Amino acid sequence: MKIDVIKSKKITFGISALVIIIGMVMMLTSGLNFGIDFTGGTLIQIDLGREIPVEEVREIMDGYDQNASIVHAGEGNHEVIIKTTNDYNNDERVEIFNQYKDEYNLDDDALINQQKFGASIGEETQRRAFISVAIATVGMLLYITFRFEFNFGLAAITALIHDVLIGLSVYSILRIPVNSSFIAAMLIIVGYSINDTIVVFDRIRENIKRTRKQPFDEIINTSIKQTIRRSINTSATTLIAVTVLYILGVEAIKDFALPLIIGVLAGTYSSIFIASPVWYLLKSRKSKVNMYNPNTIDS
Amino acid sequence: MNKSRILFALIIAVLVLISYSAVFGFTVGDYIVSPFGEEIDLGLDLSGGVYVVLEANTDETGDELAKKMQQTKAIIQQRVDGLGVAEPNITIENNDRIRVELAGLENPQEAIDLIGKTAQLEFRDLQGNVIVTGENVEVSEVTYNRNNQPAVALEFDSEGAEKFATATGLLMDMYPGDENRDNRIIEIVLDDEVISAPSVSETITDGRSIIDGSYTIESAANLANLIRAGALPLEMREIEVNVVGPTLGLESLNKSITAGAIGLLLIFVLMLIMYRVPGLVADLALSIYILIALGVFIYIDAKLTLPGIAGFILSIGMAVDANVIIFERIKEELRVGKTIRTAVDSGFKQAMTTIIDANVTTLIAGLVLYNFGTGTIRGFAVTLLIGLVVSMFTAVFITRFLLRLVIKMDITRSKKLFGGA
Numbered sequence: 001m002k003i004d005v006i007k008s009k010k011i012t013f014g015i016s017a018l019v020i021i022i023g024m025v026m027m028l029t030s031g032l033n034f035g036i037d038f039t040g041g042t043l044i045q046i047d048l049g050r051e052i053p054v055e056e057v058r059e060i061m062d063g064y065d066q067n068a069s070i071v072h073a074g075e076g077n078h079e080v081i082i083k084t085t086n087d088y089n090n091d092e093r094v095e096i097f098n099q100y101k102d103e104y105n106l107d108d109d110a111l112i113n114q115q116k117f118g119a120s121i122g123e124e125t126q127r128r129a130f131i132s133v134a135i136a137t138v139g140m141l142l143y144i145t146f147r148f149e150f151n152f153g154l155a156a157i158t159a160l161i162h163d164v165l166i167g168l169s170v171y172s173i174l175r176i177p178v179n180s181s182f183i184a185a186m187l188i189i190v191g192y193s194i195n196d197t198i199v200v201f202d203r204i205r206e207n208i209k210r211t212r213k214q215p216f217d218e219i220i221n222t223s224i225k226q227t228i229r230r231s232i233n234t235s236a237t238t239l240i241a242v243t244v245l246y247i248l249g250v251e252a253i254k255d256f257a258l259p260l261i262i263g264v265l266a267g268t269y270s271s272i273f274i275a276s277p278v279w280y281l282l283k284s285r286k287s288k289v290n291m292y293n294p295n296t297i298d299s
Numbered sequence: 300m301n302k303s304r305i306l307f308a309l310i311i312a313v314l315v316l317i318s319y320s321a322v323f324g325f326t327v328g329d330y331i332v333s334p335f336g337e338e339i340d341l342g343l344d345l346s347g348g349v350y351v352v353l354e355a356n357t358d359e360t361g362d363e364l365a366k367k368m369q370q371t372k373a374i375i376q377q378r379v380d381g382l383g384v385a386e387p388n389i390t391i392e393n394n395d396r397i398r399v400e401l402a403g404l405e406n407p408q409e410a411i412d413l414i415g416k417t418a419q420l421e422f423r424d425l426q427g428n429v430i431v432t433g434e435n436v437e438v439s440e441v442t443y444n445r446n447n448q449p450a451v452a453l454e455f456d457s458e459g460a461e462k463f464a465t466a467t468g469l470l471m472d473m474y475p476g477d478e479n480r481d482n483r484i485i486e487i488v489l490d491d492e493v494i495s496a497p498s499v500s501e502t503i504t505d506g507r508s509i510i511d512g513s514y515t516i517e518s519a520a521n522l523a524n525l526i527r528a529g530a531l532p533l534e535m536r537e538i539e540v541n542v543v544g545p546t547l548g549l550e551s552l553n554k555s556i557t558a559g560a561i562g563l564l565l566i567f568v569l570m571l572i573m574y575r576v577p578g579l580v581a582d583l584a585l586s587i588y589i590l591i592a593l594g595v596f597i598y599i600d601a602k603l604t605l606p607g608i609a610g611f612i613l614s615i616g617m618a619v620d621a622n623v624i625i626f627e628r629i630k631e632e633l634r635v636g637k638t639i640r641t642a643v644d645s646g647f648k649q650a651m652t653t654i655i656d657a658n659v660t661t662l663i664a665g666l667v668l669y670n671f672g673t674g675t676i677r678g679f680a681v682t683l684l685i686g687l688v689v690s691m692f693t694a695v696f697i698t699r700f701l702l703r704l705v706i707k708m709d710i711t712r713s714k715k716l717f718g719g720a
């Protein structure tokens with residue numbers, strides 16, 4: 001197997017850039033599709049006992065919010081999940097449910113889930129997410145600088161930002177609602193993807209020590225070749241577990257599983273094709289020599 | 300037969316036994332071991348229930364706010380206790396919020412109404428006109444009347460005092476004299492239930508009044524509490540509500556368990572195919588990992604939530620990773636021509652720094668998540684953190700121990716079975 005991530009960096013960077021640019025353009029033009037936990041809103045999930053066409057379900061909701069999103073869920077599509085950006089209070093929620101209850105002869109148990117989020121919650125979640133990512137990033141940068149060197153840290157963080165941007169872009173392109181589960185999953189991906197990157201960097205560090213007179217790009221390619229099986233095998237096992245969860249899980253867990261799937265894929269890609277080439281660029285730009293110099297690396 | 304083989308068989312037997320008891324539980328005499336499923340606390344999203352987050356609508360900060368939040372919490376606790384919910388969980392979050400978690404409720408709507416209401420307490424005349432509400436009550440405590448009988452002392456704020464003065468004055472004017480006492484009754488109504496119906500004996504102008512009757516200290520204290528509880532010291536707004544019906548909770552749990560089991564099975568098979576003998580060892584180590592992680596979970600009384608399950612399954616992926624790193628290293632060492640034993644030893648040594656560096660960075664992310672997340676995100680972070688620590692432990696100690704044991708068993712010397720070419 002011939003791998004040259006340095007040579008192919010124009011292509012691999014290009015693919016990522018393309019996805020991110022399309023995602024960002026769509027984000028700027030039509031905005032992200034935020035979940036109700038960000039915008040504030042109400043979710044009502046009702047078991048109607050049989051599959052009722054969405055248009056019919058919508059008739060009652062039209063009296064409240066014509067823009068409500070209504071989707072089927074559960075076995076045989078017996079359930080409907082109604083989401084609206086209006087945060088209805090308890091009485092209003094009961095009123096809405098009671099109309100469905102009367103219309104379809106339901107029990108009180110048929111109201112399987114109701115959620116309400118005030119608008120202030122979303123802003124705070126976003127702010128917290130931002131702070132979390134910032135702190136985690138600095139923390140990891142410090143650790144990597146301490147264990148490796150600053151350039152490795154920078155490259156790892158670049159890969160990590162890449163993963164988050166890819167996640168955001170995919171959500172923006174596919175118009176999937178960004179909610180707090182997505183944020184949590186992205187934060188986890190930050191941890192997961194850096195794990196992948198570190199494994200590669202660790203090998204580069206080791207190979208630098210071992211083979212003193214090799215150019216960086218060769219060292220990188222050897223290191224990636226040595227670790228690629230591990231990267232793929234690990235990602236494959238994790239992907240299998242998370243994908244099964246996505247296929248079999250209920251709505252709430254799908255919200256977690258999907259960004260994890262995207263994140264694991266992006267993370268594996270970036271740890272192979274983004275992190276090391278970025279490190280290479282940083283390294284050759286700084287030292288203007290693309291060979292190991294004992295004075296520049298302390299590992 | 301060598302000792303290692305006996306030990307290995309023993310380990311497998313113990314593992315099977317523990318796994319069995321983890322799934323089904325067992326009973327030996329009086330000693331009952333419950334299955335893990337019964338021991339793990341489920342979060343509301345899995346057990347069904349209600350959580351409500353209330354936010355104080357106030358500009359106050361610091362100690363003043365903290366004090367009032369504590370009072371509010373105590374009052375809500377009182378209200379919730381009336382619902383007869385087992386183990387209600389009420390916590391103050393973020394200084395100005397209260398999260399109320401109630402599992403397995405008969406009537407969640409009623410609960411939500413009850414928890415968030417600021418002023419459910421009303422003082423009404425017999426015509427049903429509201430004179431003052433619980434918001435106007437500043438003090439409600441046990442006192443003694445002139446005859447040294449227990450009574451309830453009330454104090455209104457200035458607005459309440461004014462209203463009360465007008466109303467009591469009016470009543471005294473309209474129904475003067477002792478014989479009209481019964482017309483001068485003011486009902487104290489909590490949630491449409493009359494908790495006390497004292498009659499007015501004079502115009503009360505200073506906002507201080509005493510309810511007396513034939514109270515014992517206990518019943519007076521009870522009434523004082525009820526009146527106090529009617530008025531939350533802060534206006535609480537409902538900012539987040541989640542009501543999970545019991546069927547959804549059960550469905551979520553069952554589906555996640557099925558998904559987890561299938562995912563796990565696939566991982567086990569994949570490891571066997573990819574790494575053969577070490578793959579088998581990894582599967583054993585993974586089983587041990589799952590048992591320990593669940594054990595820690597039960598031990599620290601963590602609540603298992605849906606995101607927690609996702610976190611746990613992801614952590615299994617990470618536990619696999621540590622093993623994969625080690626085995627790939629061993630393969631490399633074998634390729635260089637080392638014997639199985641030295642390959643395993645040096646493979647481990649080489650893999651160790653990688654595993655530690657890689658996991659510490661993830662640990663940093665997990666800790667940050669735990670500190671900054673709330674609710675569901677925290678559940679996710681907890682399982683992930685437990686998973687990380689336990690997976691490092693099993694990969695480092697148990698996988699190594701088992702691998703060495705398998706080598707000592709001397710069943711095969713085929714490098715191929717250890718992943719060599």
